[in-house]
Amino acid sequence: MSLSNEPIIVANDLTISYELHRERKKLTALQDINLEVKAGEFVVLVGPSGCGKTSFINAISGLVPKETGSVTVRGEEVTGPGPDRAMVFQDYALLPWRTVESNVRMPFEFQDLGVSEAEKKKRVQECLELVDLNGFEKSFPYELSGGMKQRVGIARALITHPDILLADEPFAAIDAMTREAMQAEMERIVMETGQTCVFITHSIDEAILLGDRVVVISYRPGKVKEIVDINFPRPRMSNSEVKTSREYAEIRDHIWKLVKDEASQTNRGE
Ligand SMILES: Nc1ncnc2c1ncn2[C@@H]1O[C@H](COP(=O)(O)OP(=O)(O)OP(=O)(O)O)[C@@H](O)[C@H]1O
Ligand SMILES: [Mg+2]
Structure with a gap:
């Protein structure tokens, strides 16, 4: 699939906070996120639990209001849900x-x-x-x-x-064998339709096999820690050489270390 150079989704200094009424404080879930997603691109978000991944795709789908900064789709500020953006949920819904x-x-x-x-x-x-x-x-x-x-x-x-498919851990509740088949299906559908996809997962293998870029989000408040380009040719799921290559092992190791570093922050208390 050839990518256009035009960004379709742009997050500009996006900050999302929630009011915690009982505790009378504000929780900043995401801070100053800057990210451009090109039309036709498959971007995967990884990061420790609670770092703000769901908040980010909810902001793109228009379900969560931003605090400061902006999210635009095709140059227009997102103010609510629209048929151009569709969501795939973890629990099927x-x-x-x-x-x-x-x-x-x-x-x-x-x-x-x-x-x-x-x-x-x-x-x-x-x-x-x-x-x-x-x-x-x-x-x-x-x-x-x-x-x-x-x-x-x-x-x-x-x-x-929809031009944009947003997927929040869509395969987390599925057994390992079926999950592989679903990943292949997802790759095929996105290749066939040319859709732009923003996809959340906790599986680093899934991220590398599906993503054109993997965005590692840091622990709360979530910021973009690093963006890793994945250049394996597609289709990857049916190509056993991808997963057994040295490059794959290196990328996996690199992302794993980044996520592990952040996950260790979650155990240090608030
Ligand atoms: N509606 C809400 N009200 C208050 N706090 C919220 C709300 N939604 C999310 N949060 C908080 O914002 C932070 C980020 O949550 P979010 O669900 O975006 O994280 P996540 O990266 O998707 O985590 P996970 O990997 O566990 O799904 C968390 O601390 C969470 O408690
Ligand atoms: Mg989530």
């Missing part, structure tokens, strides 16, 4: 009483995008095909495995044809 088809169509109920009924039906089919779930339209979530549920979550995220 499917409605159990609805069929697969009805879950996938859900985003159309929240916003009038001027899409005809025929087009909606066509997109449901296309998106289910993309995640390899055709034939399961009438199934309910309880009839599906964890990996299948997450694929429904991905199909639902793709239904509005």
